[in-house]
Amino acid sequence: MQREFSICPFGAFRRYGEGPMTVSVPAGATVAELRTAFAATLQDDAARKLLACSALATDDALLNESEPLPESAELVVLPPVSGG
Amino acid sequence: MQREFSICPFGAFRRYGEGPMTVSVPAGATVAELRTAFAATLQDDAARKLLACSALATDDALLNESEPLPESAELVVLPPVSGG
């Protein structure tokens, strides 16, 4: 069984999609596996590079690569931050 | 020839005189000599102790002990400071 995640881009990631991007992985996949699947959907080398230094998160917390995916199917991709 | 100095107290020194105090020293005396003469006019041990850790100054600058007395006869005595 596949699970579908909707990943909302922030910051510089908005260059690669204004709305949420959809990524599909087997149920029970880890965050790292989702990251790999996400990378495969990106056309652009620069986008894959940016993903490599970005965090995946829910609206509550950053996700750990080795952990199973969260219940929520709504995720965000957070490139390096530059507040202040 | 004697010179007369009027020394205005600040801070904790106000305990020992609300108005200026008068001290007389030989013309050509140093600041250190004025300090000694000033101490001799003070009745109180605590006042002499406070003088020992106080600076003498004009309205422009702190005075150096080894230097001759300034032209101005109006001096101030500045105990340890506690601003802020």
Added chain:
Amino acid sequence: MDGIHVEVTGQRLGAAAALAFCDAPGHGAADLFVGRVRDLNQGRSVRGVSYDVHTALTRKIFAEICAEAHEQWGGGLHLWLSHRHGYLAVGEASVIAAASSPHRDESFCACRYLVEQMKQRAPIWKQEHYVDGDSEWMQGHALCGHG
């Protein structure tokens, strides 16, 4: 939490509110930091900056940062951390951090801590808009959590 105010807003930030919050009869010191949009960055003339903010996560991380400051410099400190989102012209305030405490060292240290941690950890992104019409997302600090 008591003594902590965190905020993400599209409204103009005001220092007066932060200083009123960071005040108590037992507090002899308050330190306040204002970050503003500069007219020049790395040699380019800036006309404004857009701040993209993940509001929910930023509020949460601001609260964590303030809780850490409480732990480090005392739970009695009053702490304020607010960040603006949206488009800001040159000179407008993007962030205000403030801290008050009985003695000054804690205020200075805690205020600085809020600013430094905010820059490292809060999901906020700066897009500069230049006078020549170009725009650029700023490089930043990678968020931990995917290690």
Added chain:
Amino acid sequence: MDGIHVEVTGQRLGAAAALAFCDAPGHGAADLFVGRVRDLNQGRSVRGVSYDVHTALTRKIFAEICAEAHEQWGGGLHLWLSHRHGYLAVGEASVIAAASSPHRDESFCACRYLVEQMKQRAPIWKQEHYVDGDSEWMQGHALCGHG
């Protein structure tokens, strides 16, 4: 001097004026410190503080301190240092120091420098008035110059 404002006043101190002064299109950061009268000092309940100030010398020393900060962190910084004299009730501001600069480190460091040097060098004396009716001049830092 350009970019420096020093002041000794019997009027209420306002942070807004200091922050308006410590502002420039090229300045991305401002830090502001407020010292206020505490309700408790060394275990005694305070109802207010009288500040005795040698105004002319304090202004001169404030200007020297600011000039030193310019030398150390750059002549482009805007610097504000104001101190109140007379009787202040608990909660009233006795001193405001502020600095603005292109980047934040200089603002934080310069503002702190103004505060620390002011406390060491300015001819200002604090007399605390206690709730029990007693009053006390505070111990302080001996001024150099008679060594």
